[in-house]
Amino acid sequence: MTTKISSVGLLSPGDMGHSVGKVLVHNGMPVHTCLAGRSERSAQLASAAGLTVNASFEELVQQVDLFLSIVPPARATGVAQQIADAVKTTGTTLIYLDCNAISPETTREVGRIVEASGVTFIDGGIIGAPPKVDGAVPRIYVSGPDADQATILNNHGLDVRPIGDVIGHASGVKMCYAALTKGLTALGTELMVAAEAMGLTGSLREEFELSQSAMLEHLEKSVPGMPPKAYRWVGEMEEIAKTFDDVGLTPKMLLGAADMYTLVGQTPLANETPETRTRGKTLQDVVEILNEALPKGK
Structure with a gap:
């Protein structure tokens, strides 16, 4: 089933994350984030990118159709659990695109965590430098049965490339x-x-x-x-x-x-x-x- 995607959630607004968010916002896609536990630098980057800041993960998941996880590898499973818990609490649903630099097996673990809450999971991997508005953008390889749904982001300044239906291939x-x-x-x-x-x-x-x-x-x-x-x-x-x-x-x-x-x-x-x-x-x-x-x- 194809999900209508009219807003995106993103964690976290670091070097790559805020740049991805900035390009999406510039190209007409609203982007939300949550800064709970994040640094002042992250807050400054989120503001510079034009991201909408939600007070909690529960508020965030109710505002978005697609969530992008772009965090340090050690945080990938923890963020997945936070989003899964927020989805369960609010009774909402979304698509979860993991874009982290993690192994295929860790990716499958992330998928199991979020799918247990009813979320649709897509495996992703970013190759290239952070994107620039009206400039070069990295490739975002995606895989999984629902990978094609992420290509909506190509209409908003990114370069998403599906490479099959197997979770673990993009990572x-x-x-x-x-x-x-x-x-x-x-x-x-x-x-x-x-x-x-x-x-x-x-x-x-x-x-x-x-x-x-x-x-x-x-x-x-x-x-x-x-x-x-x-x-x-x-x-x-x-x-x-x-x-x-x-x-x-x-x-x-x-x-x-x-x-x-x-x-x-x-x-x-x-x-x-x-x-x-x-x-x-x-x-x-x-x-x-x-x-x-x-x-x-x-």
């Missing part, structure tokens, strides 16, 4: 893709810090400029943008590791990436936000700060 694409992009950023960060610790940064950079100039350019762009997001990427690397383990591959490479992002999260770089950054704005600055954070005397 699986996201996991494999992020293993390359964010996994490579972790590896590049680690090897550059190792070179710095050994006093070899200059020599390594000279060789990269000779034989790996494209990779060096990639690291110059990707590593400085990583620190404010590192705390979220720990959970994402763990979910990718779980994905690989579930199909019989080693999880160890991506668990190492999770360790790298954990280290970043323990440094002053973790206190920076995209809007107010003063440190870690170049590859070398990030490398020097992380080198200082290494245990000494080994």
